[in-house]
Amino acid sequence: MSAAAKLDFNISRSATALKSGQTFRVALLMNQEITSWFNVEVFAGVNSVLHKEGYDISLFQHIDDARTRTQFFRDMPVLRNVDAVFVASFAIEPEEVEQLRRTRVPIIGINTPNIEAFDATISIDDEKGMYRATQHMINLGHKRIVYTCSAAEESLESSIDARGRGFIRACEAAQQTRDIDWKVLSVPRGHDFADAALAAVLSEETFPDAICCQMDMMAIPLVLKLQRHGYRTPRDYSIIGFDDSSYADTIDLTTMRQDPFAMGAAAARKCLQLLAGEELQEPHSKIEPKLILRGTDARLDPDAPLER
Amino acid sequence: MSAAAKLDFNISRSATALKSGQTFRVALLMNQEITSWFNVEVFAGVNSVLHKEGYDISLFQHIDDARTRTQFFRDMPVLRNVDAVFVASFAIEPEEVEQLRRTRVPIIGINTPNIEAFDATISIDDEKGMYRATQHMINLGHKRIVYTCSAAEESLESSIDARGRGFIRACEAAQQTRDIDWKVLSVPRGHDFADAALAAVLSEETFPDAICCQMDMMAIPLVLKLQRHGYRTPRDYSIIGFDDSSYADTIDLTTMRQDPFAMGAAAARKCLQLLAGEELQEPHSKIEPKLILRGTDARLDPDAPLER
DNA sequence: TTGAAAGCGTTACCAC
């Protein structure tokens, strides 16, 4: 070791990789940018486990846009060799999975809508999570409930779309026994989706008692902007988010918590087991988000004055 | 190509790397977690340029904590070979630079307080930025001005510390010609720094006219929390942030914008030039942040009633 | 226990 230090000797990872057949590189495919809360948490989680084992992450972004997808699935196996592939938060088509499988490496899904063709997956139970969130609103006595969301990508199903189904199921179930009035307010994708949601809520004939939000990134601007229009929570309406992402605690938002860092780390551990040739005892995990009660939800009392 | 497709032939990057002597891997060292706004933007910027050139990023986090540092600078050259090293947002000690230099690869600094020993750097002008921000507050007529910041790490100077110097310089300059009352409110590091800053502001004998914040991540919670204490901006006080990070636009925060994604991308382009053996025409760039006027600053009119 | 040799898949060079 001292001789090595003297000579500035560095072991060559390239040579090790060549000889061993491993590349010590994994691919992480994500929809959109890594700069979103969810994506960077997943990345950090994966890296937290794999980095210390000597793996680097090769990041492929915007895989959910048509052009990138085509190019990616055409060139990727040829250009970039990796020991494993992680797919975060979007569905891949059967023929694309087939393309990936031909690289003969483990394929691990994180929040992918489907689990077929993956060697392992870990997902949040989006549908049950939003079902619970909606149920919470209903149990507080709210009657006029809306779900605000940004529309799904044309063809490509994202894990997040299951949340809308959870909302609808909860409302339909509640309708059996009581009188509630619910509605889905879907606004176009794009970076102004929060303003679009605000406009949609404000243009409702009667202002809702309760708002279920597809994600905190929509709920947080809504709370702040509705305030400027004179609507205050929980005095005038209840609102629940989904994610428990940045600033949710700062604005005291009641929300469903998920932990994408932990999911990334768990996915990475599954990956290491698969690379070691071990059998997974639970290849496909589903995690339930947790209701975090904070200050934006209150019982609806129809007889009470406007102050809480 | 068709034969290659038939046989599922993949070119071996490991072999290419071995033969060429390049590793097609760069190291990115950062203080703290990648999950912070600044760090993930830098990462994304570096990746946006380097990924398409075939490079992967090996991420080393928490380099600004003493234990990690020691371990890193002892083991890194031996364990991980890279074609270039990026250092983001913290100062490195002379002997550490020496360690890095022995790997004989380009070393590029992003927002590092010093530029010596780096082959290239790109930095935001933190001091001038906060000088301008403070000047803006002074020009609006504010008399009682505070600067809220979280304390610097014991030994390790971070680029962000220059902002405090800019604040002080601006105040001292203004004092020559007019009567202003300024103060630095420094609170301990930690994840509750925003609450600590809130407490510090509230415990001032007279509430300030204007608050200059070290960063938006401090300004945003302050605006929201001060509101709950009855202080509204810009009616009761002006506040200016620094960064223009997430939600700054949503809460309509006047701030100094910097673009860490662009800085990462620019650093990566410098890196590619250095790797190609080209001379850099401007090895060390300094970028001025831009004043973004929004809704949290107003002219102080001592005769006006409390409403704006 | 120690040492030598073969081979991983490229790239680069040289001879034809």
Place this chain on the structure above:
DNA sequence: GTGGTAACGCTTTCAA
């Protein structure tokens, strides 16, 4: 131009 060969630095195997 075209084809053959050596070498990058490690790991593994086999022999001493």
